[in-house]
Amino acid sequence: xxxxxxxxxxxxxxxxxxxxxxxxxxxxxxxxxxxxxxxxxxxxxxxxxxxxxxxxxxxxxxxxxxxxxxxxxxxxxxxxxxxxxxxxxxxxxxxxxxxxxxxxxxxxxxxxxxxxxxxxxxxxxxxxxxxxxxxxxxxxxxxxxxxxxxxxxxxxxxxxxxxxxxxxxxxxxxxxxxxxxxxxxxxxxxxxxxxxxxxxxxxxxxxxxxxxxxxxxxxxxxxxxxxxxxxxxxxxxxxxx
Amino acid sequence: xxxxxxxxxxxxxxxxxxxxxxxxxxxxxxxxxxxxxxxxxxxxxxxxxxxxxxxxxxxxxxxxxxxxxxxxxxxxxxxxxxxxxxxxxxxxxxxxxxxxxxxxx
Numbered sequence: 474x475x476x477x478x479x480x481x482x483x484x485x486x487x488x489x490x491x492x493x494x495x496x497x498x499x500x501x502x503x504x505x506x507x508x509x510x511x512x513x514x515x516x517x518x519x520x521x522x523x524x525x526x527x528x529x530x531x532x533x534x535x536x537x538x539x540x541x542x543x544x545x546x547x548x549x550x551x552x553x554x555x556x557x558x559x560x561x562x563x564x565x566x567x568x569x570x571x572x573x574x575x576x577x578x579x580x581x582x583x584x585x586x587x588x589x590x591x592x593x594x595x596x597x598x599x600x601x602x603x604x605x606x607x608x609x610x611x612x613x614x615x616x617x618x619x620x621x622x623x624x625x626x627x628x629x630x631x632x633x634x635x636x637x638x639x640x641x642x643x644x645x646x647x648x649x650x651x652x653x654x655x656x657x658x659x660x661x662x663x664x665x666x667x668x669x670x671x672x673x674x675x676x677x678x679x680x681x682x683x684x685x686x687x688x689x690x691x692x693x694x695x696x697x698x699x700x701x702x703x704x705x706x707x708x709x710x711x712x713x714x
Numbered sequence: 715x716x717x718x719x720x721x722x723x724x725x726x727x728x729x730x731x732x733x734x735x736x737x738x739x740x741x742x743x744x745x746x747x748x749x750x751x752x753x754x755x756x757x758x759x760x761x762x763x764x765x766x767x768x769x770x771x772x773x774x775x776x777x778x779x780x781x782x783x784x785x786x787x788x789x790x791x792x793x794x795x796x797x798x799x800x801x802x803x804x805x806x807x808x809x810x811x812x813x814x815x816x817x818x819x
Binding site for chain 1: 719721722725727730750754755757758763769770780783790794804812
């Protein structure tokens with residue numbers, strides 16, 4: 474791979490972003506389908522994908538909107554779910570080169586997703602603005618394209634298949650959570666605490682009156698605070714996985 | 715959807731963007747607090763886990779569908795299959811389970 478590197482930094486970024494793009498198209502097809510199944514139109518789903526560019530946040534967002542959640546609840550939930558991005562942006566802000574302008578920071582951070590971050594942070598040396606623009610180009614449009622396809626195709630699917638697709642988002646969440654939980658006992662314990670609290674908020678009388686958005690925030694913050702207290706993360710590299 | 719869709723989207727997009735943009739624009743130094751860094755490390759997993767269980771049990775057509783989706787998803791994820799593979803297989807498992815449940819019970 475290294476010897477076939479294009480000289481042009483933008484093209485280098487484009488090449489590195491293509492695998493991300495392909496992955497996004499498939500995930501965002503599921504998002505498009507989920508959005509339509511919750512009663513959103515194709516254009517609404519597309520607008521969400523074009524303006525948010527975040528998988529877990531969007532999935533959670535449409536669930537809450539469909540449930541008629543309050544604005545503050547949505548804002549707080551989005552903040553909690555997406556707060557990890559602040560760490561990624563922070564890391565990237567240390568890695569960009571001297572010619573990275575303020576306007577570049579404003580634009581590039583818009584598409585600072587988990588995968589873009591993963592690729593950018595694993596790249597040797599400093600990051601140029603051209604490379605970063607190349608890197609985010611195809612993932613951004615792939616995310617939108619998949620959303621459109623998923624939302625459009627969904628209308629042609631029979632009811633029982635659409636219902637089965639309702640578990641797709643959870644399948645993705647499982648795929649994100651389980652591998653690190655398998656490798657690190659601390660993650661496993663934090664996840665177990667979060668799940669236990671989540672079940673309490675669903676099934677225990679009185680407590681289950683708390684709306685789902687706030688319940689998730691309480692579960693996640695409590696579990697993560699316990700994790701941070703008892704299993705502080707040692708290396709910065711761990712955070713960048 | 716009792717509230718305005720566009721306000722919802724503006725909030726989602728605004729919060730998501732601010733969370734990404736502010737550290738990139740404002741901070742030049744690394745966060746030193748080990749507690750905060752550890753907290754941020756665990757947050758995504760805790761959020762996703764809390765969102766998945768117990769909600770997955772009610773996401774398909776019946777409880778059997780949800781349980782099948784969870785079991786199949788966790789097994790495949792243990793073998794570190796990709797997001798799409800796990801998601802699709804969970805859907806297939808949910809479909810198969812609800813199919814069996816409808817026909818046999």
